[in-house]
Amino acid sequence: MRGPFMGFSIEFGEANLDKLGVRRTSERVSQPPLTLKNYALSRSIGRGNTSDVRLATGPDGREVAIKLPLPATLRQHDAAERFGNEVRLTLQFRHPHVVRGFAGTPFGPGAFLALFYYPDGPLSNRLRGQPLPNEEALRILADIAAALAYLHRLGAVHQDVKPQNVYVSGGRAALGDLGSAYFVAQGSKTSGSPYYMAPEVYHGESTSSASDVYSLGVMAWELLTGARPFSGNSYEELMVAHLSRFPAPLASLRPELPRALSRLLDRTFAKRPHERPTADALRRALLEALGETPQEEDLPAEEVPLASQQAGRHTAAPRVTGPQGPAETPAQPERVRPARRGWNPFRRKG
Numbered sequence: 001m002r003g004p005f006m007g008f009s010i011e012f013g014e015a016n017l018d019k020l021g022v023r024r025t026s027e028r029v030s031q032p033p034l035t036l037k038n039y040a041l042s043r044s045i046g047r048g049n050t051s052d053v054r055l056a057t058g059p060d061g062r063e064v065a066i067k068l069p070l071p072a073t074l075r076q077h078d079a080a081e082r083f084g085n086e087v088r089l090t091l092q093f094r095h096p097h098v099v100r101g102f103a104g105t106p107f108g109p110g111a112f113l114a115l116f117y118y119p120d121g122p123l124s125n126r127l128r129g130q131p132l133p134n135e136e137a138l139r140i141l142a143d144i145a146a147a148l149a150y151l152h153r154l155g156a157v158h159q160d161v162k163p164q165n166v167y168v169s170g171g172r173a174a175l176g177d178l179g180s181a182y183f184v185a186q187g188s189k190t191s192g193s194p195y196y197m198a199p200e201v202y203h204g205e206s207t208s209s210a211s212d213v214y215s216l217g218v219m220a221w222e223l224l225t226g227a228r229p230f231s232g233n234s235y236e237e238l239m240v241a242h243l244s245r246f247p248a249p250l251a252s253l254r255p256e257l258p259r260a261l262s263r264l265l266d267r268t269f270a271k272r273p274h275e276r277p278t279a280d281a282l283r284r285a286l287l288e289a290l291g292e293t294p295q296e297e298d299l300p301a302e303e304v305p306l307a308s309q310q311a312g313r314h315t316a317a318p319r320v321t322g323p324q325g326p327a328e329t330p331a332q333p334e335r336v337r338p339a340r341r342g343w344n345p346f347r348r349k350g
């Protein structure tokens with residue numbers, strides 16, 4: 001798959017830009033716009049645990065978001081691998097509700113990923129402890145359910161569905177951050193974000209499409225009620241909540257929703273993965289609640305990646321890794337790799 005910028009590569013790292021031959025186009029000290037081969041990089045638009053994201057203009061004048069791994073990311077094998085995984089899978093998948101990648105280099109000092117730019121940032125920026133208007137919430141959820149149904153049909157699992165990884169433009173949503181995604185046929189390290197993680201993930205079992213559905217259910221509850229369904233002051237409290245409790249039935253909080261949809265969304269919290277609905281069943285119910293007739297979603301042949309040949313993680317089987325790095329607060333849940341006895345993923349960075 002080749003996007004309009006495929007084949008270009010850029011170097012990065014503020015400290016190394018001069019060494020790498022970056023031409024500065026402005027003397028502004030804090031965030032100098034930079035011209036680097038085919039991209040003119042300007043201001044920073046975000047920073048995650050593993051990458052810096054810059055606004056940039058491509059050769060066709062299109063504004064894009066350029067993800068650049070932090071120097072520390074490149075030094076750590078797992079983090080570098082995760083960035084490379086995100087580049088390869090983002091360029092491989094093509095769906096209206098998966099954040100579009102235009103170009104990228106997965107590894108090395110020139111690693112980068114050019115993405116569709118969402119000026120409003122992630123959906124989490126919009127959540128203020130209030131429910132979203134029904135129609136807006138249902139539309140976002142239908143779009144993300146469609147993205148998941150697409151990934152699941154291809155045999156892939158996302159592993160990190162949460163509002164921080166959803167982007168909205170013109171009322172339509174797309175799922176981003178494919179760094180933890182993998183093809184089931186290839187296996188992967190188990191990972192997730194504590195507020196959104198399914199019970200089996202807390203148990204350290206491998207994830208599946210049903211784990212993504214659980215995370216989507218948590219996000220649905222959050223968008224429709226204004227609060228997360230499970231809370232806790234520590235990782236252990238949060239784990240107990242996910243393992244043993246159920247949130248209030250949605251029908252009791254949002255009685256105006258169609259009962260069939262509320263019941264289906266309640267079932268996303270099933271402790272046993274096989275008792276949860278599929279992402280496609282959710283997509284259909286959400287579209288029906290929006291007054292639309294769901295269509296079959298076909299996969300054009302040229303867009304079907306071959307799981308056995310294409311890039312995913314290199315690891316052959318699920319593996320659990322330990323904690324690293326400084327403490328993080330539960331208010332800012334980050335991706336973690338669960339679950340080892342006595343290990344608190346809030347303490348893991350990256």
Ligand SMILES: Nc1ncnc2c1ncn2[C@@H]1O[C@H](COP(=O)(O)OP(=O)(O)OP(=O)(O)O)[C@@H](O)[C@H]1O
Pocket residue numbers: 045046047048049050051052053065099115116117118119121122167177335350
């Ligand atoms: N396509 C985009 N359009 C607009 N803003 C973006 C885009 N991608 C990322 N951002 C901004 O950059 C921030 C960091 O991105 P992201 O969370 O994906 O970084 P990361 O380091 O790869 O993630 P993680 O912390 O999960 O390792 C986001 O919170 C968002 O504000």
